[in-house]
Amino acid sequence: MKVAVLDIKGKETGREVELSDAVFAIEPNNHAVYLDVKQYLAHQRQGTHKSKERAEIAGSTRKIxxxxxxxxxxxxxIKSPVFRGGGRIFGPRPKDYKQKLNKNVKRLARRSALTLKSNENAITVVENFNFEAPKTKEFKDILKSLGLENKKSLIVLGEANNNVYLSSRNLQNSEVVTNAELSTYKILNANNVVLLEGSLEGIESNLIK
Structure with missing residues (x-):
């Protein structure tokens, strides 16, 4: 599948790139997508919830x-749960919510998510760019040129770029990640996925194994 490469002004450069059908044009697996999103959201939970039980309440132990x-x-x-100020019965305790998921399932889920975005024409390929220093205004100008100023966007870099990352950090509707940080949830949560040219090789090598 060939896609035109745009510059940071949103205009075609006259070049095209070939997006791998094995990543961007597969039969989406909805269950794999569900499992990967479920794992991602579970990992966002801190699991530090805790309430005091009767053995942890400060107070006298004499019979009242x-x-x-x-x-x-x-x-x-007086620390009995039936009294005001007493301990809580079966209260929440710290818990690890992490879930295991097979690597092949995760790759399948991400390929499925990229395919879904491709089917919606919500994938844009842009030539590589950089900033001499973090400039949120310049980053906003790029989003505006691409028609993404008021949309949720996910910008995928080939490698970490601190200036680009810092330029986007204050923008609520835009997120910058590297190809190694790409996740099913982030892909689906964005209205449009912007792939820099330098990220394509890494995405394909990470998801086709």
Missing amino acids: KKQKGTGTARAGS
Whole structure:
């Protein structure tokens, strides 16, 4: 599949690149996409939730009233969960939400996500660019030229570029990643995926194994 290469002004350079059908034109596997997105979201959870149980509450352990003859239920420590200020019964405890997923399934999910974006004509290939220093205004000008100023966009670099990354960091609707950081969730969450020329070889080598 051939795609025209644009410059940072949004105009065609007169060149085309060949996008691999093994990555951008497969039969999408929706279940693999579901599993990969589910794993990604699970890994975003810190799992540090915790409430104190009766053994962890500060307070006296003396018996607060005699066992019999009060006409009410038996009661022991003031830290009992039935009293205000007592410990919580079966409260949340720290938990690791990480899930395992086969590497081949993850690759299939990402190829499926890229195929879905390709089918929606939501993939743009742009020639490589760089900034001499972090400039959010220059980055916004590029998005505006590509018609992505008010859309969620995912820009994929061939390798880490600190100036480009810092230029985009303050923009809520735009995210910059390298081809190694590409994930199914990020692909699907974006309205448009912008691939720099230098990222294509890395994407194909990472996803075709």
